[in-house]
Amino acid sequence: MEAMAEMGETAAPAATRRSLRSRLADSDMLVSFLSSPVTVLAGVITLLMFAAAVLSPWIAPTDPFNPATNFLADSLDPPRFTADGDPRFLLGTDDQGRDIWSAILYGLRVSLLIGGGGVALAGAIGITLGLIAGYAGGWTDAVIMRVADVQLTFPTILIALLLDGVAQALLKGSSHHETAFGVLILAIGLSFWVQYARTVRASTLVEKNRDYVQAARLIGLSPLRIVVRHILPNVMGPVLVIATINLALAIITEATLSFLGVGLPPTQPSLGTLIRIGQNFLFSGEWWIVAFPSLTLAILVLAVNLLGDWLRDALNPKLK
Amino acid sequence: MSEALLSVRDLRVEFATRRGKLVALDGVSFDIAPGEILGMVGESGAGKSLTGLSIINQLDPPGSVVAGEIRLNGARIDNLPPARMREIRGRRIGIIFQDPLTSLNPLLRIGDQLVETILAHSPLSPKQARERAIAWLAEVGIPAPDKRIDGYPHEFSGGMRQRVVIALALCAEPALVIADEPTTALDVSVQAQIIAVLKNITRRHGAAVLLITHDMGVIAETADRVAVMYAGRIVEIGAVADVVRRPLHPYARGLMAAIPTLETRAERLAQIPGAMPRLNAIPRGCAFSPRCDRVFARCLVERPPLLTIGHRKVACWLHLEAAEEGR
Amino acid sequence: MIAFILRRLLASIAVLIAVGLIAFAMFRFVGDPVDQMVGIETPEAERAQIREQLGLNRPVLIQAAIFLVHAARLDFGVSYQFKQPVIDLIRARMPATLELSFVASVLSLLVGVPMGVYTALRRNSALAKLFQALSLIGISLPTFLIGILLIYVFAVLLRWLPSFGRGDVVRLGPWWSTGLLTVSGLKSLVMPSITLALFQVTLIMRLVRAEMLEVLRTDYIKFARARGLSERAVHFHHALKNTLVPVITVVGLQLGSIVAFSIITETVFAWPGMGQLFLQSIQNADIPIMAAYLLFISVLFVLINLVVDLLYVAVDPRLRGALHGGHG
Numbered sequence: 001m002e003a004m005a006e007m008g009e010t011a012a013p014a015a016t017r018r019s020l021r022s023r024l025a026d027s028d029m030l031v032s033f034l035s036s037p038v039t040v041l042a043g044v045i046t047l048l049m050f051a052a053a054v055l056s057p058w059i060a061p062t063d064p065f066n067p068a069t070n071f072l073a074d075s076l077d078p079p080r081f082t083a084d085g086d087p088r089f090l091l092g093t094d095d096q097g098r099d100i101w102s103a104i105l106y107g108l109r110v111s112l113l114i115g116g117g118g119v120a121l122a123g124a125i126g127i128t129l130g131l132i133a134g135y136a137g138g139w140t141d142a143v144i145m146r147v148a149d150v151q152l153t154f155p156t157i158l159i160a161l162l163l164d165g166v167a168q169a170l171l172k173g174s175s176h177h178e179t180a181f182g183v184l185i186l187a188i189g190l191s192f193w194v195q196y197a198r199t200v201r202a203s204t205l206v207e208k209n210r211d212y213v214q215a216a217r218l219i220g221l222s223p224l225r226i227v228v229r230h231i232l233p234n235v236m237g238p239v240l241v242i243a244t245i246n247l248a249l250a251i252i253t254e255a256t257l258s259f260l261g262v263g264l265p266p267t268q269p270s271l272g273t274l275i276r277i278g279q280n281f282l283f284s285g286e287w288w289i290v291a292f293p294s295l296t297l298a299i300l301v302l303a304v305n306l307l308g309d310w311l312r313d314a315l316n317p318k319l320k
Numbered sequence: 321m322s323e324a325l326l327s328v329r330d331l332r333v334e335f336a337t338r339r340g341k342l343v344a345l346d347g348v349s350f351d352i353a354p355g356e357i358l359g360m361v362g363e364s365g366a367g368k369s370l371t372g373l374s375i376i377n378q379l380d381p382p383g384s385v386v387a388g389e390i391r392l393n394g395a396r397i398d399n400l401p402p403a404r405m406r407e408i409r410g411r412r413i414g415i416i417f418q419d420p421l422t423s424l425n426p427l428l429r430i431g432d433q434l435v436e437t438i439l440a441h442s443p444l445s446p447k448q449a450r451e452r453a454i455a456w457l458a459e460v461g462i463p464a465p466d467k468r469i470d471g472y473p474h475e476f477s478g479g480m481r482q483r484v485v486i487a488l489a490l491c492a493e494p495a496l497v498i499a500d501e502p503t504t505a506l507d508v509s510v511q512a513q514i515i516a517v518l519k520n521i522t523r524r525h526g527a528a529v530l531l532i533t534h535d536m537g538v539i540a541e542t543a544d545r546v547a548v549m550y551a552g553r554i555v556e557i558g559a560v561a562d563v564v565r566r567p568l569h570p571y572a573r574g575l576m577a578a579i580p581t582l583e584t585r586a587e588r589l590a591q592i593p594g595a596m597p598r599l600n601a602i603p604r605g606c607a608f609s610p611r612c613d614r615v616f617a618r619c620l621v622e623r624p625p626l627l628t629i630g631h632r633k634v635a636c637w638l639h640l641e642a643a644e645e646g647r
Numbered sequence: 648m649i650a651f652i653l654r655r656l657l658a659s660i661a662v663l664i665a666v667g668l669i670a671f672a673m674f675r676f677v678g679d680p681v682d683q684m685v686g687i688e689t690p691e692a693e694r695a696q697i698r699e700q701l702g703l704n705r706p707v708l709i710q711a712a713i714f715l716v717h718a719a720r721l722d723f724g725v726s727y728q729f730k731q732p733v734i735d736l737i738r739a740r741m742p743a744t745l746e747l748s749f750v751a752s753v754l755s756l757l758v759g760v761p762m763g764v765y766t767a768l769r770r771n772s773a774l775a776k777l778f779q780a781l782s783l784i785g786i787s788l789p790t791f792l793i794g795i796l797l798i799y800v801f802a803v804l805l806r807w808l809p810s811f812g813r814g815d816v817v818r819l820g821p822w823w824s825t826g827l828l829t830v831s832g833l834k835s836l837v838m839p840s841i842t843l844a845l846f847q848v849t850l851i852m853r854l855v856r857a858e859m860l861e862v863l864r865t866d867y868i869k870f871a872r873a874r875g876l877s878e879r880a881v882h883f884h885h886a887l888k889n890t891l892v893p894v895i896t897v898v899g900l901q902l903g904s905i906v907a908f909s910i911i912t913e914t915v916f917a918w919p920g921m922g923q924l925f926l927q928s929i930q931n932a933d934i935p936i937m938a939a940y941l942l943f944i945s946v947l948f949v950l951i952n953l954v955v956d957l958l959y960v961a962v963d964p965r966l967r968g969a970l971h972g973g974h975g
Contacts, residue, residue, distance in 0.1 A: 260910070261930055282798060410874040417869070
C-alpha cells in the first residue's frame with residue numbers, strides 16, 4: 001500500500017500534463033491492453049460479471065429471496081450436470097431449497113454494489129480530505145495526515161470489523177437486515193479513504209504551486225472553485241488506479257465480513273454469506289453450495305486485480 | 321608506434337525500441353597506447369559514455385553492440401563469454417562512474433568494498449588485502465586512512481568519495497582506466513584536485529586512461545590525445561595540443577572557440593547555432609552538415625570517413641585534398 | 648539517539664491514549680452499559696443504584712480518566728455475554744492466537760524471501776513465472792477461501808489433517824499452552840498457519856522481488872559488476888543486503904496484521920483464540936471485549952512499530968549518522 005502511495009506521488013506530476021481522455025486515445029494504451037491476452041480476458045470477464053450483476057433480476061431463473069418460491073422439497077439437490085441432478089437447478093440448491101445459480105447472480109450483484117459503493121465513498125472522502133489537506137496546508141493538513149497515518153498502521157479488515165460492530169451495536173434497535181447494506185458501505189468507505197487522501201494530497205501540493213493556480217488566485221477565484229475546477233481533474237489519474245485495485249480489496253473485505261457473520265445476512269446474501277452457509281455442508285458431501293460461490297468470487301477478484309495491474313502499468317510513465 | 325593497448329574498430333551500437341532501431345554509435349574507431357591519456361569529448365548524448373560502457377560490455381538493454389571489434393593487447397574482448405569478461409573487468413580495465421555518491425554501496429564500509437575487490441583479483445589474505453586497501457586510500461589522498469577505512473560512504477565528502485572510487489577502480493592494477501565524467505558531479509573547487517589525483521595515480525601505475533568528459537578545459541590540461549565525438553561518430557582525433565590550437569573539423573572549431581580563456585575579450589561565449597540531432601533524426605551524409613558554416617554539396621549526400629592527415633584524423637570533406645596529399 | 652527513542656515513545660503513548668479514549672467512547676456511549684448487565688425486569692431503582700456504583704453519573708472526563716487507569720492495570724470490566732472478567736477471557740485465549748501468528752510469520756518469511764530473491768534473479772525462468780502467477784492468485788483469494796480449500800483437500804478428501812480446534816495442548820506454566828509439543832497439536836497447526844501465511848508469502852515475495860530488481864538497477868551494483876566481482880558477490884553480498892533493509896520494516900509491520908487476520912483463520916478453523924473471541928463480541932455487541940481487544944491490538948501495533956523503527960536505525964548506517972548529528 002505504501003509503495004502504491006509513493007508511486008502515485010511521483011506519477012502524478014507527469015500524468016497531469018495530459019488529461020485521461022487524451023491519454024486513453026493514444027494508441028499506446030490500447031495497444032498494451034490488446035497485446036496482453038490475459039488482460040483482455042480479465043477485462044471481458046469483469047464486463048460479463050458486471051453485466052450479470054446488473055441484469056440479475058431478469059436472467060436469474062428464480063428469485064432465491066422470496067420464500068414463497070423456494071423449493072424446500074428440493075433442498076440440497078446436486079447440480080444439473082451430475083448424476084442425481086435436477087434439470088431445473090443448474091448448480092444445485094442449498095438447504096433452504098434456493099437455486100444456487102440464482103443466488104450467485106444476486107449475490108454477485110450485492111457484492112459488486114457494496115464493493116463499488118464502498119470504493120466510491122472511500123474515494124469521495126479521501127479525495128475531499130486530500131484536496132483540503134493539500135490546499136489548506138498548515139494545521140488542517142497536519143491533523144488530517146496524522147489521523148491518516150495512525151489509521152494506516154491498522155489493517156483495513158480490522159477497521160472495517162470494528163466499524164461494522166460499532167454500527168450494529170448502535171443500531172441494535174432496527175433490524176440488521178435493512179441496515180446491513182448501508183453499514184457495510186460505510187465501514188468499507190471509512191476504512192479505505194486513506195490511500196486516496198495521501199495521493200491526492202501529494203498531487204495537490206504539486207499543482208498548488210503551478211502558475212495557473214497562482215493566476216487563478218490572483219484573479220480572485222474562490223478556493224473551492226480553484227480546487228474543483230482546476231486541481232481536481234489533474235489528480236484523477238492515480239486515483240483511478242487506486243480505485244481499481246481497491247475495488248478488488250473492497251469486494252474481498254465485504255466477502256470476509258459476510259463470511260464472518262457480521263456482513264450481509266442469509267436473507268440477502270452476498271457471495272461471502274453463501275460461502276459461509278456452504279462451509280457447513282463440506283463434510284456432508286454437498287460440495288456445490290460452497291464451490292460455485294467460491295469460484296465466482298475468486299474469478300471476479302482475480303479479473304479485477306489483473307485489470308488494476310494493467311491499468312497501473314499503463315498509466316505509469318516511469319515503466320516505459 | 322608501439323602496439324596499442326586498446327583498439328576499437330568500427331564499433332556500432334544500436335538501441336532496439338518499439339519504434340524501430342536507433343543507431344547510437346556508428347562506426348567508432350580509435351586506439352589507446354599504453355600509459356597514454358585519451359580524452360573523449362562531446363556534448364551530452366554524443367555517445368561518449370556508451371563507448372566506455374561498450375568496451376567493458378556493460379551496456380544496458382535495449383542497447384547492444386551489433387558490429388565492430390574491440391581488442392585489448394591484441395586479443396578480442398568484445399565476444400567473450402560472461403565469465404571471461406568478468407576477469408577482465410577490474411583486473412585489466414577499470415572504470416570510474418560519474419556520481420560517487422551512488423557508486424558506493426551505502427550499507428557497506430568502504431574498507432569492505434575495497435578489500436572485496438582486491439581479494440577478487442589477487443591471491444592475498446584478507447589481512448594483506450586490508451593493508452593494501454589502506455595503502456590505496458593513502459595514495460588517493462584520504463587522510464588517516466587506517467581510521468577512515470571503516471567508514472561508510474555517507475561519512476565522506478563528495479571529493480573524498482570520488483577518491484575512494486578511483487582507488488576502487490585501480491586497486492586491482494588495471495592497464496586501462498575508463499573515467500566516465502569523473503568530475504561532473506563534483507564541486508568546481510574540487511574538480512581540479514580529483515583530476516590531479518587521477519592523473520598522478522595513473523602515471524605512477526602506468527595505466528592508460530580513457531577520459532570521457534564534456535569539459536574541454538579538463539581535456540586541454542590533462543589528456544595527451546583527444547577524440548571529438550558528435551552524434552555517435554568520431555569527427556576528429558589527434559594530439560591535444562594540435563586539436564586545441566588548430567582544430568580542423570568545423571564542430572571541433574566551434575568547441576574550442578567556446579572555451580573561455582583569460583585572453584577572451586568577447587562578451588558572450590561563442591555558441592554553435594542549432595543542436596545535435598536526435599538519434600532518430602540523424603541527417604544523411606555528414607551529421608554536422610545542418611549546423612556547419614562551410615557545408616557544400618557532398619556533405620549533404622555522403623558521410624565523410626576518418627581521413628588521415630599526418631598524425632591526426634578528421635571526418636570532414638573539407639580536408640579531402642590535404643589527406644590525399646598526405647600532408 | 649536517546650532523544651529519538653524518547654520521542655518515539657512519547658508518540659506511541661499519545662497514540663495509545665487516543666485509542667484508549669476511542670475505546671472508552673465505545674464503552675460508554677454505544678448502548679447502555681447498565682442495560683447490558685441486568686435483566687429486563689430489573690426495577691428502575693436498582694438500575695439507578697448500579698449506575699451510581701459504576702460511576703456513570705460522574706463527569707465524562709473523569710470517567711474517561713478512570714477508564715484509562717483501569718485499562719493500564721488490565722482491568723476491562725466484565726463481559727456482557729460470559730459474565731467473566733474480560734482480562735481472564737483474553738488471557739485464556741492469547742496463547743492460541745500468538746502461537747498461530749508466530750508460526751505463520753516464520754513460515755511466510757522462510758518461504759517468501761527465497762521465492763522473492765529467486766524471481767528477481769531468474770526473472771524469465773519458468774519457475775519464476777509460475778511463482779508470479781501463484782502470487783497473483785495468493786493476493787486475489789480471500790484468506791477464508793484458502794482455508795476452506797485446504798480443509799476440503801486435506802480434511803475432507805484426504806483425511807490427513809483435522810479441520811478444527813487446536814488438538815492436544817501442553818500447559819507451560821500459568822500463562823502459556825502450546826500445541827507444538829504434541830502430534831495432534833502440530834497437525835492442527837498446519838492448515839491454519841499455511842492459510843494465515845499465504846497472504847504474507849505473496850506480499851513478501853512481491854516486495855522482495857520489486858526491491859531486489861530496484862537494487863539491481865542502481866549505480867553501485869553497476870560499479871560492483873564493473874569491478875569484476877562475481878555474480879554471487881554482487882547478488883548476495885551487495886544486492887541482498889540492500890534489499891532486505893526496507894523489507895524488514897514492511898515485514899515487521901505486517902506482523903501486526905497477521906494477528907488481525909487471525910480473526911478470519913480462527914473462524915474458518917474454529918481455532919480457540921482471541922480473534923474468535925473478538926468476533927463473537929461483535930456479533931453480540933459485547934462492548935467490553937471489543938474495547939479490550941481494540942486496546943490490545945493497538946498496544947501490539949504500537950510496540951511493533953517502535954521496534955521496527957529502532958531496527959531500521961540499527962541496520963541502516965546512514966540513519967545512525969543522521970541521529971548522531973552526522974560527520975563530515
